[in-house]
Amino acid sequence: MRQKLVAGNWKMHGGLKTNQQLLQDVVAGVAGLRNVAVAVCVPFPYLAQTQAVLSGTPVAWGAQNLSEQAQGAFTGEVSASMLQDFACRYVLVGHSERRAIYGETDSLVAEKFAAALASGLRPVLCVGETLEQRDAGKTLEVVFAQIDAVLARVGVAAFSGAVVAYEPVWAIGTGRTATSAQAQEVHAAIRAKLAKLDAGVAEGLQILYGGSVKPGNAVELFSMPDIDGGLIGGASLVASDFLAICAAAEK
Ligand code: PEP
Numbered sequence: 001m002r003q004k005l006v007a008g009n010w011k012m013h014g015g016l017k018t019n020q021q022l023l024q025d026v027v028a029g030v031a032g033l034r035n036v037a038v039a040v041c042v043p044f045p046y047l048a049q050t051q052a053v054l055s056g057t058p059v060a061w062g063a064q065n066l067s068e069q070a071q072g073a074f075t076g077e078v079s080a081s082m083l084q085d086f087a088c089r090y091v092l093v094g095h096s097e098r099r100a101i102y103g104e105t106d107s108l109v110a111e112k113f114a115a116a117l118a119s120g121l122r123p124v125l126c127v128g129e130t131l132e133q134r135d136a137g138k139t140l141e142v143v144f145a146q147i148d149a150v151l152a153r154v155g156v157a158a159f160s161g162a163v164v165a166y167e168p169v170w171a172i173g174t175g176r177t178a179t180s181a182q183a184q185e186v187h188a189a190i191r192a193k194l195a196k197l198d199a200g201v202a203e204g205l206q207i208l209y210g211g212s213v214k215p216g217n218a219v220e221l222f223s224m225p226d227i228d229g230g231l232i233g234g235a236s237l238v239a240s241d242f243l244a245i246c247a248a249a250e251k
Helices: 016-030 044-054 080-085 096-102 106-118 131-135 139-154 156-161 180-195 199-204 215-222 239-248
Strands: 004-009 036-041 059-063 090-093 122-127 163-166 206-210 229-232
Touching: 004 163, 004 206, 004 239, 016 036, 016 044, 016 059, 016 239, 036 090, 044 059, 080 106, 090 106, 106 122, 106 139, 106 156, 122 139, 131 139, 139 156, 139 180, 156 199, 163 180, 180 199, 180 206, 180 215, 215 229, 215 239, 229 239
Parallel strands: 004 036, 004 229, 036 059, 059 090, 090 122, 122 163, 163 206, 206 229
Antiparallel strands: none
């Protein structure tokens, strides 16, 4: 039985004052939850604050990006070991906004995935197709190519230390959610692809769905057999919504 995971992606939102309240509300709200793992991925400057509030609570934390480099003259970058200094458990890699806006390629994402693993972080590998690609019938081709780049770099066994998030680009921040059937189809295909290489790794892999998950659609999405929780953007900024989604993962 895979444990469900609900991870918030705050993106470039927050401030010291509002974070404090949000983090405290999340900690208070997850107290009654037993079967779901909860995490928040926050902007780099707030890792210290997040660590201070969440240490000793059931809520884990992480970052939204990292450098593929270990250290050196890479102005503006943040390394995996720096994230380790703040006891991060997770780090997003290959979020569609990083791919689309900052030009991250499949091979760069694979390097970042490897760097995260090498430092003991759990990379959350984000994959997903654009609307154009879906309409052209290329969803699995695109998603599989994104995964193949990582497989080629680290091998299938490495996925036992990772999480995959299927996030159709057309559903992120748009209010348009994939139907539970559309998401399940892709999740099952990802698991089947990995199962051909290692059945045990595939069976244990948490595959999250992301893209306009809200309290109103979370129960149905999370009831699908291959959807192991969610990566939550906008709704993770509102404690009551995020907590309702976490509660939906317990059902
Ligand atoms: C995300 O940023 O990963 C995401 C899924 O965003 P939203 O929930 O706002 O669509």
